Amino acid sequence: MRYVEEFRDPKAAKALIAAIARVADQIGATAANPVRIMEICGGHTHAIFRYGLDKLVHEGIEFIHGPGCPVCVLPMARVDECIEIAERPEVIFATFGDAMRVPGAKGSLLQAKSRGADVRTVYSPLDALELARRNPDREVVFFGLGFETTTPSTALSIQLAAREGLTNFSVFCNHITVPPPIKALLDDPHMKLDGFVGPGHVSMVIGIHPYDFIAEDYGKPLVVAGFEPLDLLQSVLMVLQQIAEGRAEIENQYARVVPEHGNPVSIAAIADVYEPRPSFEWRGLGEIDASGLRIRDAYLDWDAETKFGIGYAAAGGRAHVEEPEGCACGSVMTGRMKPTQCPQFGRGCTPDTPLGALMVSSEGACAAYWTYGGARLIEAAE
Amino acid sequence: MCLGIPGQIVAITDEPRQMGMAEVSGVRREVSLACVADRPLSDLIGEWVLIHVGFAMAVIDEKEAEETLEALRGLGEAQETLEQMAEGDRALAGGM
Numbered sequence: 001m002r003y004v005e006e007f008r009d010p011k012a013a014k015a016l017i018a019a020i021a022r023v024a025d026q027i028g029a030t031a032a033n034p035v036r037i038m039e040i041c042g043g044h045t046h047a048i049f050r051y052g053l054d055k056l057v058h059e060g061i062e063f064i065h066g067p068g069c070p071v072c073v074l075p076m077a078r079v080d081e082c083i084e085i086a087e088r089p090e091v092i093f094a095t096f097g098d099a100m101r102v103p104g105a106k107g108s109l110l111q112a113k114s115r116g117a118d119v120r121t122v123y124s125p126l127d128a129l130e131l132a133r134r135n136p137d138r139e140v141v142f143f144g145l146g147f148e149t150t151t152p153s154t155a156l157s158i159q160l161a162a163r164e165g166l167t168n169f170s171v172f173c174n175h176i177t178v179p180p181p182i183k184a185l186l187d188d189p190h191m192k193l194d195g196f197v198g199p200g201h202v203s204m205v206i207g208i209h210p211y212d213f214i215a216e217d218y219g220k221p222l223v224v225a226g227f228e229p230l231d232l233l234q235s236v237l238m239v240l241q242q243i244a245e246g247r248a249e250i251e252n253q254y255a256r257v258v259p260e261h262g263n264p265v266s267i268a269a270i271a272d273v274y275e276p277r278p279s280f281e282w283r284g285l286g287e288i289d290a291s292g293l294r295i296r297d298a299y300l301d302w303d304a305e306t307k308f309g310i311g312y313a314a315a316g317g318r319a320h321v322e323e324p325e326g327c328a329c330g331s332v333m334t335g336r337m338k339p340t341q342c343p344q345f346g347r348g349c350t351p352d353t354p355l356g357a358l359m360v361s362s363e364g365a366c367a368a369y370w371t372y373g374g375a376r377l378i379e380a381a382e
Numbered sequence: 383m384c385l386g387i388p389g390q391i392v393a394i395t396d397e398p399r400q401m402g403m404a405e406v407s408g409v410r411r412e413v414s415l416a417c418v419a420d421r422p423l424s425d426l427i428g429e430w431v432l433i434h435v436g437f438a439m440a441v442i443d444e445k446e447a448e449e450t451l452e453a454l455r456g457l458g459e460a461q462e463t464l465e466q467m468a469e470g471d472r473a474l475a476g477g478m
């Protein structure tokens with residue numbers, strides 16, 4: 001237990017690790033026949049690697065890293081569409097910094113900026129609104145990105161823009177929702193998952209009931225978790241206990257932040273501004289039904305896709321762009337491959353020169369493997 | 383971007399637009415209080431909130447705020463968020 005001393009409460013951590021080992025033995029989990037637990041949220045992936053939790057827990061527990069990093073699942077074509085908007089002379093393109101280095105077929109937003117596009121990294125869509133107020137002669141486009149955690153922020157910003165009559169502001173909406181890809185993974189016959197650690201901050205917005213189908217229709221446990229190491233260990237234990245007792249329920253380990261029914265203002269704002277798209281493309285996973293949001297007709301004046309006639313609103317339909325040759329992001333994202341098994345890992349693809357999106361964000365599985373294991377892992381894989 | 387950061391509300395800055403000033407690790411930043419406005423805004427002064435991309439999303443207690451901040455520091459996310467806030471200020475100042 002090399003790292004446990006770093007924890008806020010090493011004693012509690014050790015007790016949890018011991019309890020996990022007991023239940024894992026009780027249900028017969030082994031390295032050869034592990035219990036496979038998917039952590040959905042990229043923040044959890046990051047924390048698992050940072051604290052070496054995968055190494056600390058019983059060898060019969062395997063973490064499968066889910067699709068919960070919004071930057072990582074952004075398809076190449078979407079990045080290209082961003083660049084197309086950003087390169088228009090009248091546009092100020094405002095984005096979260098996380099998205100700057102995601103590679104598309106035409107390079108990244110960072111490269112577009114160095115070619116002269118007016119791309120600005122902001123902390124909040126509120127910053128983009130302010131840019132629109134201060135630059136009435138320019139079109140300010142905000143790159144709306146993320147799961148349910150960030151969706152309320154752009155919904156409320158669009159409502160504010162509508163109230164103020166701020167028509168030089170629009171959102172390029174790439175918001176996605178957590179439940180549909182989970183359903184897609186559970187429907188995949190090649191995928192074997194025994195339980196889930198659910199995203200805490202997404203659940204803070206939507207509550208815990210949108211996951212009910214995972215327990216009811218698929219008979220799998222899910223425990224909504226905080227992102228401290230102790231939260232994660234406790235959640236893993238709760239998943240294992242459910243398996244040991246033959247239960248499949250949605251439990252809330254993070255009740256100190258996550259209300260059962262979520263945040264009503266956020267839910268109302270999302271429902272007012274957005275509706276599900278028939279389908280949306282995910283990098284590595286392909287098109288998934290009703291997994292993305294689009295701006296409702298009442299707010300189309302603030303929809304960048306409509307304003308500029310691109311993406312899903314493009315006249316000739318939307319272009320699909322193939323992933324780069326040799327990139328295994330899809331297999332890694334669905335847990336079929338470990339990052340180190342990708343032929344590009346640490347060779348063509350590192351955080352400084354990312355080939356796939358999983359290497360771009362600290363929440364991506366490949367970047368987490370690299371940062372906390374690095375070259376050592378390549379040697380081990382060889 | 384997904385993890386949010388705790389801050390303490392120190393003032394209400396724009397009542398109609400539900401905006402307030404939050405202090406986040408010694409840095410002041412205006413945030414939207416719309417999602418936690420289930421009470422009179424003035425009651426939020428002194429409260430700790432979890433802030434996601436400029437929006438207070440949940441009221442939390444001080445102990446939770448401290449532990450969350452510690453966990454974020456451990457992940458390097460606290461520093462990153464503060465940098466992003468500073469970057470947002472620069473973008474507004476016209477800097478690219």
Ligand code: SF4
Nearest residue numbers: 328329342349356366
């Ligand atoms: S190493 Fe790079 S190319 Fe390979 S799966 Fe990871 S991000 Fe994709």
